[in-house]
Amino acid sequence: MKRKGMKRKLNETLTAYGFLLPNLLGLTLFVFVPMVYAFYVSLHEWNALSPKVFIGFDNYKEMASDKEWWNSVYRTLIFTVIYVPLLFAGSLFFAVMLNTMRQRFVGVARTMFLLPFAITSVISAVIWMFLYDPRNGFINQFFDLVGLPNQQFLGSTDQALLSIIIVIFWINLGYNMMIFLASIKEIPIDYYEAAKIDGATGWKAFWHITFPLLRPTSIFILVVTTIGSFQVFDQIMVMTKGGPANSTMVSVLYIYKQGFEFLNMGYASALAVVLFLIIFVLSLAQLRLYTKKD
Amino acid sequence: MKIWKLFSILSIALILLFQAGCSDSSSSSSGEKDGVVTLKFWDMHTDAEKAFFEDLVKEYNAANEGKVKIEYTAFNQSDYSNTKLPVAFANDEGPDVFMVSPGDFTKYAESNILADLNSYFPEGAKEDFLPASIEAVTYDDKVLALPYELELLGLYYNKKMLADAGVEVPKTWDELKSAAEKLTTSDVAGLVLPTDKAAYLNFIWYPFLWQQGGNVLNEDGTKSTFNSPEVAKALDYWGSFFQDGQAPSKLQYGPWDAGNLGTGSAAMSIVGTWLVPVLEKDYADTEFGLAPIPVPEGGKPATDAGGWKMAVNANSEHVDEAAKFIMWCFAEDKSRPLKWATEVKFAYSPRISVVEEGQAIYDKGLRKVFTEEIYDSAIPEPRFGPEIVDAVGEAMQQVMFGDVSGEDAAEEAHKKIEEALNK
Numbered sequence: 001m002k003r004k005g006m007k008r009k010l011n012e013t014l015t016a017y018g019f020l021l022p023n024l025l026g027l028t029l030f031v032f033v034p035m036v037y038a039f040y041v042s043l044h045e046w047n048a049l050s051p052k053v054f055i056g057f058d059n060y061k062e063m064a065s066d067k068e069w070w071n072s073v074y075r076t077l078i079f080t081v082i083y084v085p086l087l088f089a090g091s092l093f094f095a096v097m098l099n100t101m102r103q104r105f106v107g108v109a110r111t112m113f114l115l116p117f118a119i120t121s122v123i124s125a126v127i128w129m130f131l132y133d134p135r136n137g138f139i140n141q142f143f144d145l146v147g148l149p150n151q152q153f154l155g156s157t158d159q160a161l162l163s164i165i166i167v168i169f170w171i172n173l174g175y176n177m178m179i180f181l182a183s184i185k186e187i188p189i190d191y192y193e194a195a196k197i198d199g200a201t202g203w204k205a206f207w208h209i210t211f212p213l214l215r216p217t218s219i220f221i222l223v224v225t226t227i228g229s230f231q232v233f234d235q236i237m238v239m240t241k242g243g244p245a246n247s248t249m250v251s252v253l254y255i256y257k258q259g260f261e262f263l264n265m266g267y268a269s270a271l272a273v274v275l276f277l278i279i280f281v282l283s284l285a286q287l288r289l290y291t292k293k294d
Numbered sequence: 295m296k297i298w299k300l301f302s303i304l305s306i307a308l309i310l311l312f313q314a315g316c317s318d319s320s321s322s323s324s325g326e327k328d329g330v331v332t333l334k335f336w337d338m339h340t341d342a343e344k345a346f347f348e349d350l351v352k353e354y355n356a357a358n359e360g361k362v363k364i365e366y367t368a369f370n371q372s373d374y375s376n377t378k379l380p381v382a383f384a385n386d387e388g389p390d391v392f393m394v395s396p397g398d399f400t401k402y403a404e405s406n407i408l409a410d411l412n413s414y415f416p417e418g419a420k421e422d423f424l425p426a427s428i429e430a431v432t433y434d435d436k437v438l439a440l441p442y443e444l445e446l447l448g449l450y451y452n453k454k455m456l457a458d459a460g461v462e463v464p465k466t467w468d469e470l471k472s473a474a475e476k477l478t479t480s481d482v483a484g485l486v487l488p489t490d491k492a493a494y495l496n497f498i499w500y501p502f503l504w505q506q507g508g509n510v511l512n513e514d515g516t517k518s519t520f521n522s523p524e525v526a527k528a529l530d531y532w533g534s535f536f537q538d539g540q541a542p543s544k545l546q547y548g549p550w551d552a553g554n555l556g557t558g559s560a561a562m563s564i565v566g567t568w569l570v571p572v573l574e575k576d577y578a579d580t581e582f583g584l585a586p587i588p589v590p591e592g593g594k595p596a597t598d599a600g601g602w603k604m605a606v607n608a609n610s611e612h613v614d615e616a617a618k619f620i621m622w623c624f625a626e627d628k629s630r631p632l633k634w635a636t637e638v639k640f641a642y643s644p645r646i647s648v649v650e651e652g653q654a655i656y657d658k659g660l661r662k663v664f665t666e667e668i669y670d671s672a673i674p675e676p677r678f679g680p681e682i683v684d685a686v687g688e689a690m691q692q693v694m695f696g697d698v699s700g701e702d703a704a705e706e707a708h709k710k711i712e713e714a715l716n717k
Contacts, residue, residue, distance in 0.1 A: 047401070047405060048380045048381070048383060048384035049380070049383050049384065049401075049402065049405035049406075049407055050405045050406070129546075130546070132544070133544065133546050134542060134543065134544055135481070135483065135542060135546070135559060136546060136559070152543050152544065153544070154544050155489065155542070155543030155544030155695075156543065156695075157695045157696065240490070241490050241491060241492070242491065243489070243490055243491050243691055243695070244489070244543065244691060244694065244695035245688075245691040245692055245694065245695040245696040246688070246691065247695070257684070260376040260377060260380060261376060261680050261684070262680045262681055262684070263380055263401060263680070265384075
């Protein structure tokens with residue numbers, strides 16, 4: 001009897017690992033091995049064309065005094081500080097709004113919000129380049145109509161980063177909103193009814209019921225969005241290539257430049273390792289901070 | 295509800311359908327099979343230019359049936375330079391024959407990727423090439439690539455717009471500046487120049503520096519001369535077009551594209567020879583003029599001679615066959631380089647005999663201006679390493695968008711260039 005139970009347990013364990021295996025293999029092959037290899041490369045001077053030369057931690061020492069790199073990290077931080085709260089608040093707001101909408105409109109609205117997410121990032125970047133065009137773009141033409149002064153958008157050092165943030169916000173809003181919406185739907189209606197009896201509706205109900213109960217979802221979205229914002233690349237690559245005058249040169253773009261334009265593969269790998277550490281520490285800190293209060 | 299559901303599923307399916315890009319077909323490795331040598335040939339041309347090379351390969355394969363087989367693959371240009379080639383070479387899977395731009399030449403030459411072609415030139419062929427064009431691909435006394443085109447720059451303009459504004463064709467810097475100012479309206483850009491940091495940005499700017507006798511490096515390329523007053527002056531002049539709003543800070547078409555002038559959204563633009571056939575073919579209704587790039591007071595005319603080159607992978611197992619192929623393409627018969635430079639696109643062949651052969655075409659329409667007024671002032675596009683290209687580009691970005699004076703931007707770049715040279 002006991003033996004049979006053990007056997008079943010073993011079977012279950014095997015099955016579980018069996019199901020995990022394909023994913024684990026993929027992760028090992030395409031994530032863990034390249035990560036270790038990147039660290040190995042970061043200890044070398046290597047231009048991808050000639051053999052690697054071991055130089056110890058020289059790449060890391062060079063990084064310490066690389067002004068352009070730290071500027072790019074600073075710019076990434078600015079991006080994060082604007083983008084993450086904007087996306088968080090925006091998707092939560094629209095999720096709550098959608099939740100109060102009549103059922104038959106919800107499906108349409110949901111689809112519309114999600115559509116940008118279904119477009120390849122490069123294509124959406126190109127669409128927005130047309131909108132942002134200072135001369136013939138729709139946005140400036142609209143500004144003309146309502147009597148606002150024309151703007152340079154991607155051609156201005158002050159506006160380029162913000163313009164890009166808006167595009168990425170537009171892309172990801174729908175997806176994050178869906179996650180919030182799904183969690184809101186899970187909140188038992190009884191809570192709201194009880195609150196109603198106590199006289200708490202609208203804003204109060206949101207603040208005391210919806211928001212606290214969305215806590216796990218909120219943490220998930222905040223952490224994932226922060227990580228994503230440190231990895232922003234494709235839209236910037238397409239729209240400004242880091243310009244004008246480096247005003248949108250974020251960390252990943254700088255790594256790309258070092259790696260694939262200058263062919264400093266070793267140095268680029270060292271930068272990537274450091275960026276990984278920054279993201280890792282930041283995510284851990286976030287998780288710590290948000291879960292501590294529970 | 296149901297209809298909406300169907301609609302949304304359909305629309306998502308449609309979007310996915312449109313996005314389905316073409317995937318690379320797996321390329322078979324080069325090597326030898328049944329005595330047939332297979333060579334990989336990588337390219338970054340598109341459209342008619344790609345078709346030209348496809349035809350060349352077909353012709354060559356047919357003529358060498360049973361001996362050599364060339365497999366041709368074309369990539370998107372930015373993927374080609376920044377991803378495909380470095381990754382392939384890093385994995386020892388580089389193509390046997392490939393195209394190299396002046397911007398990448400030094401990088402590959404330094405890494406011993408390029409095979410010496412000196413001994414493969416047919417009898418007397420090397421002497422037929424313009425000395426400057428061979429010099430531009432010579433490294434340590436080795437000829438490491440085969441030039442097959444020279445693309446020159448000039449100032450294109452819309453004749454009607456200039457006439458309407460009462461503007462003469464500018465010949466000096468001051469005239470260009472005031473012409474750009476007069477021609478700029480809310481719908482039309484006075485002068486279109488490149489905006490984004492890239493090798494192309496520097497390429498268009500170098501003539502302004504050379505006109506005053508300035509340069510990025512000294513004669514033998516060992517020291518930076520970027521902190522000279524000529525550099526500062528050229529930077530300030532270039533930046534002023536952007537600061538004063540006469541050159542758009544963001545473009546809808548590429549700065550090399552005929553669309554800027556063709557659609558009437560620009561009155562003038564500094565672009566290369568490749569624009570001539572496009573303007574003739576796609577925008578035949580509008581009259582365009584062409585002039586040499588305006589010179590500063592006391593300066594001398596100058597323009598770039600750019601253009602890609604063909605190269606052979608030094609690590610290939612079949613350097614001989616690969617080198618023979620590229621010589622066949624552009625160094626032997628006159629018909630192929632002539633077709634390339636006059637029918638497929640408009641450029642100058644680096645071969646003297648080919649240009650003579652095509653004299654009638656080189657005097658047609660706007661080409662005449664290039665041939666008679668611009669050709670003699672051409673200087674080969676510099677082949678600086680990527681760090682120097684970046685430093686120069688950064689200085690330009692600073693004067694264009696960063697409110698920095700030419701002198702300060704030049705000083706900053708000068709330090710970076712010195713650092714790159716000392717590496």
